[in-house]
Amino acid sequence: MRGLRAARHAEIVRVIGKGFCDPAFSVQRVAIATGLSPSYIQKILHQTGQSFTERVLELRLGKARRMLVNRSNDSLRIGEIALACGFNDISYFNRSFRRRFGAAPNECRGNAH
Missing domain, CATH: 1.10.10 (Arc Repressor Mutant, subunit A)
Incomplete structure (x- = not known):
């Protein structure tokens, strides 16, 4: 373009x-x-x-992953992180996250999976 x-x-x-x-x-x-x-x-x-x-889904998932691996967010529940990233359906978030990153959100918590 x-x-x-x-x-x-x-x-x-x-x-x-x-x-x-x-x-x-x-x-x-x-x-x-x-x-x-x-x-x-x-x-x-x-x-x-x-x-x-x-594009929006990719941005939301990227932000969620960054929040999950950041130890300063360990006090937040995964659902709270999903909501903070624009997801209002936790099941959809979990499915999308697993599809994109090959692991469940809780498996990525605190590490750079």
């Missing part, structure tokens, strides 16, 4: 990076923040190989 499309992509990614921890975060919120249509946002993101949903 070049020019205006690249600038729009960068803005979309920036807005996603700021809001992904909100469980109610949606492509509609990104559309409002950027002044672009939801379908155009999806189109730009698909050109980079990830849908909006995939």
Whole structure:
């Protein structure tokens, strides 16, 4: 991507990076923040190989993993970490985490698995 499309992509990614921890975060919120249509946002993101949903999930899982391996978060329950990362369904979080990292969240606790 070049020019205006690249600038729009960068803005979309920036807005996603700021809001992904909100469980109610949606492509509609990104559309409002950027002044672009939801379908155009999806189109730009698909050109980079990830849908909006995939990008948000990856960011949430990455944050959850960082929180789990960080010993300063040992006092937090796994459910609290999931909620802090934007998941409102703990079962979905556990399944997604295992699929992405090959281990359950509790297996990653306090180590760089």
